[in-house]
Amino acid sequence: MKLYKTISVILHPIVVPTIGVILYFLLIPTYLNSNQKLVLLSLVFITTYIIPLLILILFKKIKLIKTFNAHSIRERKIPVAMMVVLFYLLGNTLFRISNIDDLRLLFYATCGALFLVYLLFFFNLKTSIHLISMGITTGFFMVLGAKYGYPFPVTVIITIILAGIVANARLHLKAHSALEVYLGYFVGFFSPFAIYYFL
Numbered sequence: 001m002k003l004y005k006t007i008s009v010i011l012h013p014i015v016v017p018t019i020g021v022i023l024y025f026l027l028i029p030t031y032l033n034s035n036q037k038l039v040l041l042s043l044v045f046i047t048t049y050i051i052p053l054l055i056l057i058l059f060k061k062i063k064l065i066k067t068f069n070a071h072s073i074r075e076r077k078i079p080v081a082m083m084v085v086l087f088y089l090l091g092n093t094l095f096r097i098s099n100i101d102d103l104r105l106l107f108y109a110t111c112g113a114l115f116l117v118y119l120l121f122f123f124n125l126k127t128s129i130h131l132i133s134m135g136i137t138t139g140f141f142m143v144l145g146a147k148y149g150y151p152f153p154v155t156v157i158i159t160i161i162l163a164g165i166v167a168n169a170r171l172h173l174k175a176h177s178a179l180e181v182y183l184g185y186f187v188g189f190f191s192p193f194a195i196y197y198f199l
Helices: 002-010 016-027 034-061 073-095 101-121 129-148 153-172 178-198
Strands: none
Touching: 002 153, 016 034, 016 101, 016 129, 034 073, 073 101, 101 129, 101 178, 129 153, 129 178, 153 178
8 A cells, every 4th residue: 555655646736847958958959058948847846746745745734635635526616726826827938938838738737627527526426636647648649649640659658657657556545436547647638739730
Protein backbone atom coordinates (compact mmCIF):
# COMPACT_ATOMS: atom_id res chain seq x y z
CA MET A 1 0.00 0.00 0.00
CA LYS A 2 2.86 2.40 0.75
CA LEU A 3 4.19 1.92 -2.78
CA TYR A 4 0.79 2.73 -4.31
CA LYS A 5 0.42 5.80 -2.11
CA THR A 6 3.91 6.96 -3.08
CA ILE A 7 3.08 6.60 -6.79
CA SER A 8 -0.14 8.59 -6.27
CA VAL A 9 1.80 11.39 -4.54
CA ILE A 10 4.71 11.55 -7.00
CA LEU A 11 2.35 11.67 -9.99
CA HIS A 12 -0.34 13.74 -8.28
CA PRO A 13 -2.50 15.88 -10.64
CA ILE A 14 -1.13 19.11 -9.18
CA VAL A 15 2.45 17.98 -9.96
CA VAL A 16 1.93 16.71 -13.52
CA PRO A 17 1.34 20.13 -15.21
CA THR A 18 4.75 21.37 -14.05
CA ILE A 19 6.37 18.14 -15.27
CA GLY A 20 4.58 18.57 -18.60
CA VAL A 21 5.89 22.13 -19.05
CA ILE A 22 9.45 21.04 -18.18
CA LEU A 23 9.20 18.27 -20.80
CA TYR A 24 7.83 20.77 -23.30
CA PHE A 25 10.79 23.12 -22.82
CA LEU A 26 13.20 20.17 -23.13
CA LEU A 27 11.62 18.79 -26.30
CA ILE A 28 10.29 21.80 -28.25
CA PRO A 29 12.59 24.59 -29.49
CA THR A 30 11.28 28.04 -28.48
CA TYR A 31 12.47 31.62 -28.79
CA LEU A 32 12.31 32.04 -25.02
CA ASN A 33 15.54 32.53 -23.10
CA SER A 34 16.33 30.72 -19.85
CA ASN A 35 14.96 33.51 -17.63
CA GLN A 36 11.68 33.65 -19.55
CA LYS A 37 11.31 29.89 -19.30
CA LEU A 38 11.96 30.06 -15.56
CA VAL A 39 9.33 32.79 -15.13
CA LEU A 40 6.76 30.76 -17.07
CA LEU A 41 7.60 27.60 -15.17
CA SER A 42 7.25 29.49 -11.88
CA LEU A 43 3.86 30.84 -13.00
CA VAL A 44 2.67 27.33 -13.86
CA PHE A 45 4.02 25.89 -10.60
CA ILE A 46 2.36 28.57 -8.47
CA THR A 47 -0.97 28.35 -10.34
CA THR A 48 -1.22 24.56 -10.57
CA TYR A 49 0.59 23.46 -7.41
CA ILE A 50 0.97 26.14 -4.73
CA ILE A 51 -2.51 27.70 -5.08
CA PRO A 52 -4.39 24.32 -5.19
CA LEU A 53 -2.36 23.13 -2.20
CA LEU A 54 -3.24 26.26 -0.21
CA ILE A 55 -6.90 25.85 -1.20
CA LEU A 56 -6.91 22.25 0.05
CA ILE A 57 -5.25 23.27 3.32
CA LEU A 58 -7.86 26.02 3.78
CA PHE A 59 -10.75 23.67 2.96
CA LYS A 60 -9.46 21.09 5.42
CA LYS A 61 -9.07 23.78 8.07
CA ILE A 62 -12.68 24.93 7.65
CA LYS A 63 -13.83 21.29 7.35
CA LEU A 64 -15.11 21.46 3.78
CA ILE A 65 -13.02 18.34 3.16
CA LYS A 66 -12.01 15.60 5.60
CA THR A 67 -8.70 14.68 3.96
CA PHE A 68 -6.46 16.14 1.25
CA ASN A 69 -7.60 13.33 -1.05
CA ALA A 70 -11.19 14.69 -1.05
CA HIS A 71 -12.67 11.21 -1.38
CA SER A 72 -16.35 12.04 -1.88
CA ILE A 73 -18.00 13.78 -4.82
CA ARG A 74 -19.40 16.42 -2.46
CA GLU A 75 -15.87 17.24 -1.23
CA ARG A 76 -14.52 17.43 -4.78
CA LYS A 77 -17.05 19.81 -6.30
CA ILE A 78 -15.67 23.13 -5.06
CA PRO A 79 -11.94 22.27 -5.54
CA VAL A 80 -12.58 21.03 -9.09
CA ALA A 81 -14.66 24.12 -9.94
CA MET A 82 -11.85 26.35 -8.67
CA MET A 83 -9.29 24.39 -10.71
CA VAL A 84 -11.41 24.89 -13.84
CA VAL A 85 -11.21 28.65 -13.27
CA LEU A 86 -7.46 28.58 -12.48
CA PHE A 87 -6.57 26.60 -15.61
CA TYR A 88 -8.79 28.81 -17.76
CA LEU A 89 -7.11 31.96 -16.42
CA LEU A 90 -3.68 30.40 -16.93
CA GLY A 91 -4.60 29.50 -20.51
CA ASN A 92 -5.77 33.09 -21.11
CA THR A 93 -2.55 34.48 -19.63
CA LEU A 94 -0.42 32.30 -21.90
CA PHE A 95 -2.60 33.28 -24.86
CA ARG A 96 -1.19 36.80 -24.58
CA ILE A 97 2.42 35.58 -24.79
CA SER A 98 3.77 34.85 -28.26
CA ASN A 99 5.64 31.65 -29.19
CA ILE A 100 3.96 29.45 -26.59
CA ASP A 101 0.59 28.66 -28.16
CA ASP A 102 1.26 25.01 -27.35
CA LEU A 103 1.12 25.64 -23.61
CA ARG A 104 -2.16 27.49 -24.03
CA LEU A 105 -3.48 24.29 -25.62
CA LEU A 106 -2.28 22.26 -22.63
CA PHE A 107 -4.08 24.38 -20.05
CA TYR A 108 -7.27 24.91 -22.03
CA ALA A 109 -7.41 21.13 -22.50
CA THR A 110 -7.01 20.63 -18.75
CA CYS A 111 -9.71 23.23 -18.08
CA GLY A 112 -12.08 21.45 -20.49
CA ALA A 113 -11.38 18.02 -19.02
CA LEU A 114 -11.97 19.24 -15.46
CA PHE A 115 -15.20 20.93 -16.52
CA LEU A 116 -16.37 17.58 -17.90
CA VAL A 117 -15.34 15.92 -14.61
CA TYR A 118 -17.53 18.42 -12.79
CA LEU A 119 -20.50 17.61 -15.04
CA LEU A 120 -19.97 13.89 -14.43
CA PHE A 121 -20.39 14.49 -10.68
CA PHE A 122 -24.11 14.90 -11.39
CA PHE A 123 -24.14 11.33 -12.74
CA ASN A 124 -22.48 10.13 -9.53
CA LEU A 125 -19.17 9.48 -11.31
CA LYS A 126 -15.98 10.41 -9.44
CA THR A 127 -13.69 10.42 -12.47
CA SER A 128 -10.02 9.86 -11.65
CA ILE A 129 -8.21 13.19 -11.90
CA HIS A 130 -4.89 11.33 -11.59
CA LEU A 131 -5.67 9.54 -14.84
CA ILE A 132 -7.04 12.69 -16.48
CA SER A 133 -3.67 14.39 -15.93
CA MET A 134 -1.81 11.38 -17.37
CA GLY A 135 -4.18 11.18 -20.35
CA ILE A 136 -3.78 14.90 -21.07
CA THR A 137 0.02 14.57 -21.00
CA THR A 138 -0.06 11.69 -23.50
CA GLY A 139 -2.59 13.42 -25.76
CA PHE A 140 -0.72 16.73 -25.58
CA PHE A 141 2.56 15.27 -26.82
CA MET A 142 0.74 13.31 -29.53
CA VAL A 143 -0.86 16.56 -30.75
CA LEU A 144 2.57 18.22 -30.71
CA GLY A 145 3.93 15.25 -32.66
CA ALA A 146 1.31 15.78 -35.37
CA LYS A 147 1.94 19.54 -35.37
CA TYR A 148 5.73 19.37 -35.62
CA GLY A 149 6.00 16.23 -37.71
CA TYR A 150 7.85 14.26 -35.05
CA PRO A 151 5.91 11.79 -32.89
CA PHE A 152 8.02 11.99 -29.67
CA PRO A 153 7.77 8.17 -29.36
CA VAL A 154 9.81 7.82 -26.17
CA THR A 155 7.82 10.51 -24.33
CA VAL A 156 4.46 9.09 -25.45
CA ILE A 157 5.41 5.50 -24.54
CA ILE A 158 6.71 6.56 -21.10
CA THR A 159 3.53 8.55 -20.35
CA ILE A 160 1.36 5.56 -21.35
CA ILE A 161 3.39 3.24 -19.09
CA LEU A 162 3.19 5.73 -16.22
CA ALA A 163 -0.57 6.04 -16.77
CA GLY A 164 -0.85 2.26 -16.40
CA ILE A 165 1.18 2.36 -13.18
CA VAL A 166 -0.95 5.19 -11.76
CA ALA A 167 -4.18 3.42 -12.78
CA ASN A 168 -3.01 0.26 -11.02
CA ALA A 169 -2.17 2.26 -7.90
CA ARG A 170 -5.55 4.04 -7.82
CA LEU A 171 -7.40 0.73 -8.19
CA HIS A 172 -5.35 -0.98 -5.47
CA LEU A 173 -6.00 1.95 -3.13
CA LYS A 174 -9.72 1.58 -3.94
CA ALA A 175 -9.83 5.31 -4.71
CA HIS A 176 -11.83 4.67 -7.88
CA SER A 177 -13.71 2.01 -9.79
CA ALA A 178 -12.26 0.66 -13.02
CA LEU A 179 -14.82 2.72 -14.96
CA GLU A 180 -13.73 5.94 -13.24
CA VAL A 181 -10.07 5.19 -13.98
CA TYR A 182 -10.61 4.37 -17.67
CA LEU A 183 -13.00 7.27 -18.09
CA GLY A 184 -10.45 9.64 -16.55
CA TYR A 185 -7.70 8.55 -18.91
CA PHE A 186 -9.79 8.79 -22.06
CA VAL A 187 -11.35 12.15 -21.10
CA GLY A 188 -7.83 13.48 -20.53
CA PHE A 189 -6.39 11.86 -23.65
CA PHE A 190 -8.97 13.28 -26.06
CA SER A 191 -9.11 16.78 -24.51
CA PRO A 192 -5.94 18.15 -26.23
CA PHE A 193 -7.16 16.83 -29.59
CA ALA A 194 -10.57 18.47 -29.11
CA ILE A 195 -9.11 21.82 -28.05
CA TYR A 196 -6.54 21.75 -30.88
CA TYR A 197 -9.29 21.08 -33.40
CA PHE A 198 -11.52 23.89 -32.13
CA LEU A 199 -8.71 26.42 -31.66
